Amino acid sequence: MRRYFASLKKENSRMKTIKKTIKTIRINPYKCTGCRACEMVCSTTHANPKCGIVNPARSRIRVFWDETNDVFVPILAGEYTQAECNSRYIVTINGKDFGECSFCRSSCPSRDLFKEPDTGIALKCDVCGEPMPEGGPLCVQWCPRGALTYAPERIEEIVAAEDEEAAEVEEL
């Protein structure tokens, strides 16, 4: 998902090459303490009324949480898929095999993750909606140990309208 903060390209205007900074949420599972504050803050800030409900099952970020094997990986909800995928793969971490669903971001018919628990409506990370909260996505702001960071990832050169200025882009 990409979202441009800069104004859209105007038709018929003269074009030029500008630099855009791509920002993204970076996940460092080694720094995750497994506290799930990200789930809490996501669920409550997306609630209606805002902050009136807390329920991690409604969160668009879930920590893959396996304390036996010491694996904690925050996963941001991705696209809804209508069908189970056919991919077959196994991730091996420290000698332990994890199935293909373990780190998947999709809201999918084969599981209840990333769906509203009462209605089944699919959930997807919206980087906290429009406009983005001051200070960046809230899961990042509440992450105490830097497991989640939101920072410039790379600079891309793109063709843009002459009057468009360099801008920040976020990518998920």
Next chain:
Amino acid sequence: MRYGETGFNLEIDLSQGKIGKEETDPKLTELHLGGQGTADKILWDRVPGDVEPFSPDNLLIFSAGLLDATPVPGANRTIVNTFSPMTNLHAHSVMGGFFGPELKYAGYDKIVIRGKAPDLVYLWINNDKVEIRDAGHLRGKGCHETAELIRQELKQDKAQVATIGLAGENRVYTASIDSSCGSAARGPGPVMGDKRLKAIAVRGTKDINIARPAELFEVCRRLNRELAENPKVGDWMATDEDDSFHHDNFAWGNARVRRRGFWSKELQDRWTKLKYQHMDRQRGCYNCPKACHNVISWPGRKRFSYKCYGKDTYHMAAFQELDFSYDILGVAQEYGVDSYSTPQVIAFALELLEAGILTDKDFPGMPSDTRGRFFYILEKIVHREGIGDVLANGVYHAARQIGKGAEAYDHNTVKKFEQLPIKLKKLNPPYFLMIATGEKMSITQIEGSFPQDPLPTREQREEFVKNWIACPDDKFKRWFLEWEKREVLPMEASCAITDWNEAMHYIDDSIGLCGFVSAFRGQFGGRTAYHLWNIPQLIALATGLDFDKDKLWKTFQRNRNLVRALNVRRGMRRKDEAPPADHWAIRDQEYEQKLLDAYYQFKGWNREGIPTKETLAELGMDYVREDFERKGILTS
């Protein structure tokens, strides 16, 4: 609609296999908050004073704190209350982790368990669907092993599981209940085993409603940052490698020997290296920005985590080094034993062997080295085999069962409960009161708001009080400014300090806050995150109940007196309120008894430590007065 809490308790009768869901009275929340406060009201109403801890009529209550599962950072405690076989008194037990919040997301504030299952079972709570399931296949399994097996068989990787290990199944008095990185000690483990309840698994996907959403969120956002950045909250032992405080000052072995000058730079470097060579990560509890638990992988052992002084207890009891604690902790935690009491019981047994009260015949096949002996005795205790069957009852009871002078080696228990191994020279008056009269059984559950010792200079003391936001009244600042010698404090100050220290724990244990961000942490640096000034606001914003500092204080007093009432009804009196005789080298009986008199009076208790009619009336507890009058505990 209820805010902050679910308004429902789960009622389980294991004898009859009955499961019920009951709506709770919101007035009780107003009077006792939640957690231990409301649990103790249930114990008062339903468990008469003559019910034995191992009776089916004893209740085992798992409570979430009132603020668990709300955005309040560090509110995640599960409080477990019952009557303990070790003390035959109220059992106060708290664990961190994730269980309490998950229980609330499943729609319950408490699980109230009575009866005994015919055979080993576990409870599976999945929102409204609750089942009592066979646990025969889990018999003898370790705590974390059991949790993993249950998650796998239920195909519920997000379920939170509280379990007992073999020790709990065998009703070892020092058995704990473990869940994730948390461990509930001081009494409920053997009761859970007696009820033949191996585990409780819970998964919740329901909402917790917040009364004043935007305001609470803003306060919590600030607190989240503040907790993360404030080095004065959380467990400094997770990262501070200088642990000279415990090693040089606490007593080793069976709470006997102080080894001043044990700590050295060389040792610190060596242990630091050992720790980081084996540490996988530092973990936190639910919605808390601190990371107090060091997760350790030790060759050949199950991965484990530890917090605070739990890192030191085994190797100090055994006169070993840190590598011994790392070697034994993973084993002991899977068996599910408390790491404070258990090492003392083992050290006590080895002292009796050395003294000839126990002999080699009591320990058939025991290795000759200390490390091997600790493992050997631990095995005997958790299996209740041979002498282990006696030691499994804790130091106090074991000493009396063994006899032959063993009683003299029980020198560090209060109310039959093993205390921290602290042996000092001069008496600290509030500590005398806390250890004598505390009913949470361990000093760690009583101390914490007022500093343990005076600061050396007036300038340092002035600096300390300058930003002492947590201080509830200026009188504490005055006393601290004038405090120069540990043993010299006005009686009034000693009483009020003890009271304040207790107050914070009673509040935390009703709302679910961790002591490391609240009650326990004010004493070191004075900058705890939660205190009597900001907690009322958090309660009000989360629950919609009007609370201010005075009302919160009164709630503490009510909850405090309720615990006292429960224990008085079970026979506790002034004679039971004495610190270990050797806790301080210099004692003054007359002064100590005067201090105790003053404290009882301060608390509104009579000379026997029983709440007076006036105190009970003031707190709206006439039901206690009536019961006491009927039983002749108070005269009518």
